[in-house]
Amino acid sequence: MSHIETPWEPAPLVEVVALFQGMDAPWWIGGGYAIELAVGRAYREHADIDIGLLRRDQLAARHLLADWDCHAADPPGMLRPWPIDEVLPGEVHDIWVREHAGGPWRFQLMLDEADGDEWVYRRDGRIRRPLASLTVAEDGFRRLAPEIQLLYKAKGRRAKDEVDFAEVLPVLTGAQRRWLEEALAIEHGTHPWRDLLHR
Template identity: 35%
Template sequence: MLTTTMLPPQARKAFHLLEQFERPWFVAGGWAIDLFLGRITRDHSDFEIALFREDQLELQRILKGWRLELATQGGRRRWMPNEWLALPFHELHTYDSENNHVEFLLNEKSNSDWVFRRNKAIKRKISALSMYTDEGIPFLGPEIVLLYKAKEGRNHDELDMRQARDHLGGSRRQWLCHALRVHLPDHPWISQLQ
């Protein structure tokens, strides 16, 4: 079983800070796949946490004292105090005083639905969006993580798919297969999920 003590130090620091964040948040990316599987499957170069766009200024408030940067098309720039970030901005890079890095990803929602930023026709009920570790740490369901990873085609994304594929339950597998048909209809993962 994968526990928080096995996660990188920046994850534990972020979890401690997020105790003050009274909004939904979820471990994302490759670490979410590992939390789903209950074991570390590969090396990770980053640690990502997803939250809803509407909660960004509350995140900024609890990260007081951290260096806050916004990913832009040309690189990165400072995320200014009380600056509201609309689409296409969605990726925040944050650093504590010891230079520990946590990436925060802004997600869209509409009423009780999470909305896929890359194709707004793809939605998932927020109540079905996440899962929890035995320690109560929320993480994005693997179907959401894999939908984002499908576009990239990087080696570690393919590995995450291979690791998670056989553990995806019926409804999560069906949802991902449908979402891929809508978003990337010729994607090879569709046949692997059927």
């Protein structure tokens, strides 16, 4: 078990996309890149790359990354090696990946929950939607729908999350705004973004 101290040097997004195109199970670009792709232009630097997948497909990802050094954040704030055939416990949803031990971290895997053909928000199981609406096609790969990524970002509201919200807000459809507003109401009750979604 180790603290999270090794530096990040995110791999180029195009290289990560090329790597995961070898996996049969569904996967998608998440995090700030998902928002930036929805906006349609670059507007900030990215400290990492998030690849999302369903928890039930974790071993497909681990086998794809058989030659990579993968560590689970278990518990959060600490990292431990992820053996190739281990099914991670339910509370683990964040995996850090690098080419070899001692090297810089290159990208993260984020595990999402599902119930049959429904995506389930891991922080509040009342928030669900069809898996078919979870992602958007983008030049040969998929990205997480921006309203879902914003829901994840709404909890911490770091400076970069506020920038992402402001940049993507003008391109959100009415349906996307309504879904996010309703989801924020369920999880947070009051939230500053709720009023902005009505403008």
